[in-house]
Amino acid sequence: MIKIKLHKLLFYKALLAVFAVCNLTGFSTASAQAKKATWIYYPGDFEVWLGNKMQNRRTDRGSFLPVLWKMDSHYVLVEFHKDFDVPATEEVKLYVEGIYNAKVDGQAFIGYPKSITVPAGHHKVSLKVYCQDRVPAIFVQGKTVVSDDTWLVTFEDKEWIDATGKVSDKSGTTYLNAGAWNFNDPLSPPSKFRLPTLPQHAVKSEKKANSIFLDFGKETFGFVKLHGLKGKGKLHIYYGESREEAMSVEHCETLDELDINEPVKKDSVMELSKALRYVNAQYDGGISVDSVSMLYEYAPLTQRGAFRCSDDEVNKIYDISKYTLQLATREFFIDGIKRDRWIWSGDAYQSYAMNYYSFFDSPTVTRTILALRGKDPVTSHINTIMDYTFYWFLSINDYYQYTGDKSFIKQFYPRMQTLMDYCLARRDSNGMMAGLPGDWLFIDWADGLSKKGELSFEQLLFCRSLETMATCAKLNNDAEGAAKYQALADELKAKIFKLYWNDQKHALVHSLIDGAQSDNVTRYTNMFAIFFNYFNEQQKQDVKTNVLLNDKIQKITTPYMRFYELEALCAMGEQGYVLKQMKDYWGGMLKLGATSFWEEYNPDKTGADVYAMYGRPFGKSLCHAWGASPIYLLGKYYLGIKPLTPGYQSYLVEPNLGGLKWMEGTVPTPDGNIKMYCSTSQIKIKGDIGTGLLRIKSKSKPVCKTGTIQAKGNNGYELSIEKGKDYIVSYSAL
Template identity: 60%
Template sequence: MNQSSLTCRYSNVAKALKAVILTLLMIMLWQSALFSQGNFPGSTAGVRAGEATWIWYPGDYAIWLANKMQNRRTERGSFLPVFWKMDSHYVLVEFHKDFELKAPERVRIAAEGRFNIKIDGKALTGSPENIVMPSGKHRLSLKVFNQANVPAVFVSGDDVKSDSSWKVTFEDKEWIDASGKASDKSGTIYQSVGYWNFNSALQKPSQFHLRTKQKQAVKKEFLPDGSILLDFGQETFGYVRLKNITGKGVVRMYYGESREEALSRDSCETLDTIMLQHAVSGFDTMTASTKAFRYVQISTPKGLSIDDADMLYEYAPVTTRGSFSCSDTLINKIWQVANYTLHLNTREFFIDGIKRDRWIWSGDAYQSYLMNYYLFFDQPTVKRTLYALRGKDPVTSHINTIMDYSFYWFMGVKDYFEYTGDSALVRTIYPKMVTLMDYCLSRRNKDGFMEGLPGDWVFIDWADHLTKQGALSFEQLLFCQSLKTMAICARVSNDLKGAAEYSKLSNELTRKLFDVFWDQNRHAFIHSDIGGRSGEQVFRYTNMFALLLGYLDSAKQKEVVSHVLLNKQVQAIHTPYMRFYELEALCAAGKLNVVTGEMRNYWGGMLARGATSFWEQYDPAAKGAAQYAMYGRPFGKSLCHAWGASPIYLLGKYYLGVKPTSPGYQTYEVRPQLGGLKWIKGTVPSADGDIQVYCDAKKISVKSSGIIGVGTLIIQSKTPPTTVQGTIRKIQDGLYKVEILPDQQYVVNYVAM
């Protein structure tokens, strides 16, 4: 396509064809307007008190929506489905709630699917959209069937409303005896309903889609063969729109996260083809599906021209509530790009990367949860992702088929409870935790260790020389943490017998872990045990996880830091995925100065290469187009991967120093550390409010806004600190604390260590 062909016109289009094109154009404009408005419910807030909302069987909407999202993946135009078992929603469910009304009440009913209505077990005629609930005590029941979409109901009256207090089941086990009497006793198990802020009868869950907004390319380049290369200035995601098309033929589009990829017609990961079999004039069209890209090469045949092209950027309108800035402009840039990276990968769910997989991987999602708690604090996206990953019973494989990803799923539930205090989610999902843990326990070897069996993918990390055979210390450590999680969630769910059993299993496995894998001479955990013979390799993985999860006493912490984490003879980690945990372990060990340097070198290194979002993997030694290669493909690497955004979490939890110490920030700790920076400031969100922190070498300021819990400010100071807002208490030499009460600001003068 050259500049003159872009402006050429065809004037001999038949009137009938023009009418068809105008009709199609009107449809496209209507769709564009619909897309730009979006249909995304309030993302972070729950259903407001007294407000009706659409309800469904818990987890089913997440499973249904995940099926739609994850099956959009294509590679060079070919459909590529997921590698694991996909479940579906229950097609027939029953909802009910008991009400006590002082007077009769008119109630509006809406449903997704065919439905019937019962009051006190007596069916009403037809499927009325409006009913009258009589005064007194009554039970309202609705049974809904929907094969295509999730059965859901919306009930709206003055007092009779569908909300989180309703109960639901997928099998009501109702029966009638020979006399016609209905059963008054059954083994039906009812769950609390699921919901997600679809708070209008017209806002049907099945019609949900993300929002879009128009974006223009920042640069247009005409290539020698007549095609055009658009540069949108940064990594982005959405639909490409072609404007004012004239002529007929096939338009081909080649997408690239890098310029090299977009120019490689034979090797780019994603492409689109638009066929215009009949001549058109002044026609606009849009790609059928979303793509990730920065660059787009558009190739048109002779006789077809396009005036212009732009895009509709698709996004989840989550709110950035967390913040961070400091004296180092590079660290500030790293935080900003990490923020954008996580935004791009926060969609209907937390996904791994926007170009290639666009799937929900448990290991990737686990890190996104943690980053989310310091950026968006978006609870619904975490819940949807947990439900979608777990799916339905029976359990036939590990989550994503990966052993460690099952363990990350358990750990994700634990962290969600600790950060949010949402015990309702724990109680609802606990039965699925039990069945997944039963599956794990059934696959232990004779020594009680988890070991990869046929059908299991043991991942850990992308790394050379990392054996996956036998019992691996890393997997046993995550297994220990998963059993601890089960004990916590069992207590929340009032399963005291289960809590005792899971605690016992966790303690036994922890002892075995140290007996078999801890090498006193190497001052570290060794990697594997194959057939009772311990290997001699030491990798960073088990050792750094043992430190950050609290499995090491102070003496072993020092050994691991010295002999593993700061030991360049131990194989280095090259993925941001495991750098996340390596740097967290160093933070937990108090080595923030080291972490600051590593962030500048590693994430700063990607920025120096022109990154506008953070990558799946970064090797400083790779140069030119070779830096984009992965999986045996020249452009297989994702240049926008959720696990690359980990500085958000590290800077929030360890530099600003904020973390909950009991579920839902009922109590919390603020322990700011400069890590070699001159000053830091930022905000950490919670379910109820925000915590604002400022710290330099002489002053610390902390304020909680809206948080009902009580915090503790921990101060490391060469001299006794002073404040006028509270009482400073000495913990030990050089370490002090101040109680932080809600909605008050504390300013402490101190001398940094």
């Protein structure tokens, strides 16, 4: 808790209540105190521990359903230390998760002290903590001696004492900077982290003698609360994302079954949170319930991104996309809120992209990346899926490009290396990745999609992952590693075009089987190669015509891969076509009453089939993170704002109305926002960070009183955007 003396202004007293609420959830506001302490732990361990807790909440009709992959644990014994120059003797309070010893300059204090005295001068303060059920963590608060992420930590300090009493040289110990995440209240350690909740009431309730049926008006998530519960007997709660699901007591995906024995009225909250719109509570005649509500559980993140345009349907698609992502953003970016509630790397990779154009919340990104990676040794692909391992590498590359955060990459580069070593060891004799026993090759949910042979899609993602490793090696001053990874990437890229490109089909084929090209062309590899910028201009045009705009090529029905298909088309300047596709596809879900976007939408499915998936009548998730991709598409390819160098130190603004009359929006960055309005005749823009480059097409030379327009030929013009400066550009859109 932030300490403020009682004689300070009453204004600060009011702030205490605000800070307390923020700290209890693990999210904090700016502090008035210049030097504050925070809870620290071994980096990545809180993320692994919290991920284990969250992912093991999944149930299948009331039965525990564990994940399919290895779950790691936190290090149970951790040493923390830091050197301080203390100007005057000070009393230092200690708060610790676990049992511990505390030392100053190697001299231990007796027992488990709640505070220690650190004399004036240069001193090393250290704590060694053991904790099995929680993450070993410390909160150290003095005037000078405070815990923060500049402390060094290790899970093996290799300290020993010889026969003379000499302490060992610990130069062989690997130390990292401590992990921290705004746990700034000593009484709210990491183990007490909970997402906050708010009361939420149904918009419609149908109460009968032994049942209550509720409609909360839209997809939501949280804990059902029974008010005035009394009696003895059985009580059943059936949840539904659709009315049909909640009414289906035999086939709804989630439920609660309770034995009630309450002689007096009381309120009762369900132990586990659920996804729902509808609730069907049924109970024996000996039970009475006054009413039912819920506690809406949410991640308290601020929506920094915004988009509005001349098309009301597109505005609704954007709003529902934001709500979908909000629901699927919990302690981590998860896939869907009803069924899995797990952390899947492929799903998360898309959520990161949407996050950069909405919340721009870096901690949720890094927390998810670390929970997915886990610990060494590597024994399988992430989520057991080969392509999901590669998405994990790609997510780190994107994180650096959008945030410019080098420290995260430097801290966790060794975990990147060991995961890449695992991949390199699983190459076949051609130096490519083909499925081995235990590997799941996913790509997409698509009928009849072959997974045989060496798939071009996997090689493409592998190549991009190697390029990411080369970039991160350079950031870590690993010249040898950078050269090795870049050489491997270059070699593989050459193989991809030599072995998979087919001149007659004007595309990369789907696979090689026994060294020969298959006859099959799919959209996946070809669309990724476009926005990876692997094709030359002629190949891009060929692929656009012969694959992306070719109805004879198997269509994509999941929002998951529609994300990438539409991104490739946007990258080719097809915003007008994509806008129509967006209105048909996401608009199609809206016409069916969607209040959040689905895991899969096929307009050919009708009736009960609309909700079916995985052989179950209600198996489909009606709130799936990968359904929210319009957030990303509208921000990056319509507003046209993206970083050119890490952390938006330089950025591109290339607006494309795609048939809209006007649009306006805000794109968040690590330090402020970029705001823009664009119509067919005027552009207004202001950036809070870096140097921007506005690139537009105009029938005549644009006019801007506050900047110099540069002609670039072929009706192209550019304007440099300085930080903090307003620009109004008059132009005539082509």
